[in-house]
Amino acid sequence: MMEVQTASKSRLGGLINSYYPSLTKSEQKVASVVLEQMEKVLYYSVTDLADVAEVGETTVLRFCRKIGLKGYQEFKLAIAKDLSSINHEKEHNKSEENKPASLVASIANNTKNAIDETMNKLNQETLDGIIELLLKAKSIQFFGVGTSGLTALDAKNRFLRFGFRSDAVIDPHLQSMTAATLGQEDVVIGLSVSGSTKDTIDSLKIAKENGAKIIAITYYARSPITKLADLVMLSGGKESPLEGGSLAAKIAQLFVIDLLCTGLAVKQKEYSLSMKEKTARAVIEKIY
Incomplete structure (x- = not known):
């Protein structure tokens, strides 16, 4: 099972790792995709994640409940919070110079x-x-x-x-x-x-x-x-x-x-x- 750097730093990544041995093989496939591609999974629909993991949508929903979350949207919220914390730490270490200009450019480009x-x-x-x-x-x-x-x-x-x-x-x-x-x-x-x-x-x-x-x-x-x-x-x-x-x-x-x-x-x-x-x-x- 691969664990990318982002996932290993996140609370959700640690939670998934702790539950991993108790998951079924199908649920482990979902867990592996999440750990390997957490930033991509954030923007996946439940159907997208099921396709990438090569499992059914019900397996994805069952995986979410197994790790203590109510459903897929709460699962995505947990990912978003984790990635936001990690990105905030990165931004905190950057220079404050040119921030207003970069903010305007970023919003315009988006x-x-x-x-x-x-x-x-x-x-x-x-x-x-x-x-x-x-x-x-x-x-x-x-x-x-x-x-x-x-x-x-x-x-x-x-x-x-x-x-x-x-x-x-x-x-x-x-x-x-x-x-x-x-x-x-x-x-x-x-x-x-x-x-x-x-x-x-x-x-x-x-x-x-x-x-x-x-x-x-x-x-x-x-x-x-x-x-x-x-x-x-x-x-x-x-x-x-x-x-x-x-x-x-x-x-x-x-x-x-x-x-x-x-x-x-x-x-x-x-x-x-x-x-x-x-x-x-x-x-x-x-x-x-």
């Missing part, structure tokens, strides 16, 4: 990289398929919670301005009730960076059972949300549990929304232009 990563993941055929599906939709619903909920609200605003009947539902209970009322002519766009947001996925299941078409916007190509989706758009800007709500991930989501909205507007240029004018006039009196 944001740019998220857009570039989204472009590299883009599948034009999938994008065209989603646009065609949205054009035929009776209604377009955006489901998301937390930061993805804020993106859903922004998406609703964008789509309404172009005259597309849409709504954003960010409360899990309302999501479930809304999902139950949908049918074959409706489309639900589920937003989740992790692809594992339980509330959103539960609501999407209900929508799918009632015949609605499901579109997923997520970072992870292999995650629970993509298994439900009819079509998937991948966004850049990965985030760890300690980076929830990161600007880069949100901008990547908004970039995808802009692609969809602009694509729809191009397909119905005259209608979209007239609706943009109508919606603008509807709020013109509300601006000094």
